Amino acid sequence: MTDRSEAAEQPGASGQRLTTRQTAERLGVKPETVYAYVSRGQLSSSRAPGGRGSTFDAAEVDALARRTGRREPSSATGEQAVRTGVTLIADDRYYFRGVDATELAARYSYEEVAEWLWTGELRPGVRFTAPEQAVAAARRAVGALPVHCGSTDRLRVAVVAAAAADPLRFDLSRDAVLGGARSLIPTLVAALPRVGGDEGPGACGDDGAVGGAAETGGAREPGGAADPGEPAAPGGAAASVGLARQLWPKLTARQPDEPSLATLDTALALLIDHDLAASTLAARVAASARAHPYAVVSAGLGVLEGPLHGAASGLAHRMLAEVLERGGAAPVVADHLRAGRRVPGLGHRLYTGEDPRARTLFSLLARIPQAAQALAAAHDVVATTARDATLHANVDLALAVLSVASDMPAEAGETVFAISRTAGWIAHALEEYGERPLRMRPSGHYTGPRPPQPLPPQ
Structure with a gap:
């Protein structure tokens, strides 16, 4: 004591x-x-x-x-722990800079929560805009990809193109990093193609105002979305339109309703950060080497694509679609177990109960009539598996309900995850830039043949 x-x-x-x-x-x-x-x-x-x-x-x-160079403490399992003031996970809850993250996401927009995570200050009504030059470069690069490429492929290419268009990317001062982040995130959204139609003038996600400034608009009500009637910013930008509304047509051809937009916006805010996940650790390693923010985001995206991380929601989407097709969870769960596969969307190593992100999204999805069937299918999956072991729903299952109910492709959850988590990677990069350079370099434990060994024969 x-x-x-x-x-x-x-x-x-x-x-x-x-x-x-x-x-x-x-x-x-x-x-x-x-x-x-x-x-x-x-x-x-x-x-x-x-x-x-x-x-x-x-x-x-x-x-x-x-x-x-201060030494980092070790966790209870003996693994190295990294000091951070961004996110705390404790007692089946998680906090952004000490504030309950689910309460923040329910009350404020994605952009407002991102600003809180970056600066510790709340800027009601803040909106991010994309520089025209960066958007044009990102769209050209994304447009050159094969049609079969997935959204994460497009986002990785868009980040590289946006970096090439920014001559100030090597400025690691706090103001420069924040300015770049506020422009990069909407650039990534704008670079994605619309679902079921071509990009056109005035479409959501069109080129933003030059400079990547954070514009202000009306703050949303608790759990709600920004006013859909807000006028577009000069130059064809949708600066006064929240990021969720810009992202929606990149995920589905279905016209959005306000409860669905609010749910997407809340999902974006909930997913911004989640402590030292694998992609966040990769981002911090890049920042430790003083890579510029675009490279930090590229490092995070590279790890995010794994099936055990950002792509997990796609597996849950396919499972839910099959449950709906076959009329119940029992045969689908049985097939997964028979094949030796884990049932997607269940359990989380950091929570003993239900993932608080899933709980928040489920409550919003319950207000959307067209989500009723997918939501019932998700509950059926949880109830079916509970007969043998208590596995609670995680955020991947909640994202799957949103994507299935909204006629989104299976990879939509991964897209939401990647766009959202970009802000978290930037928050961790800002922290890491203030630490000793190259501190995140563990020593290897060599297990190969002891030298000296003879040269291999030709």
């Missing part, structure tokens, strides 16, 4: 003061090492009020951490 005298940070004349224990934790060292830093002149200390222990200037401690 932490002693009360060590529990709180103490303000002082030079700014925030840390106790010895807090200083050791921030540096990733033992308390004895802290006093070694003092003796070597690398840290200065002052006596705490009342004469008990020493205190240290927080800014000086952080500067030392950047110079020396």
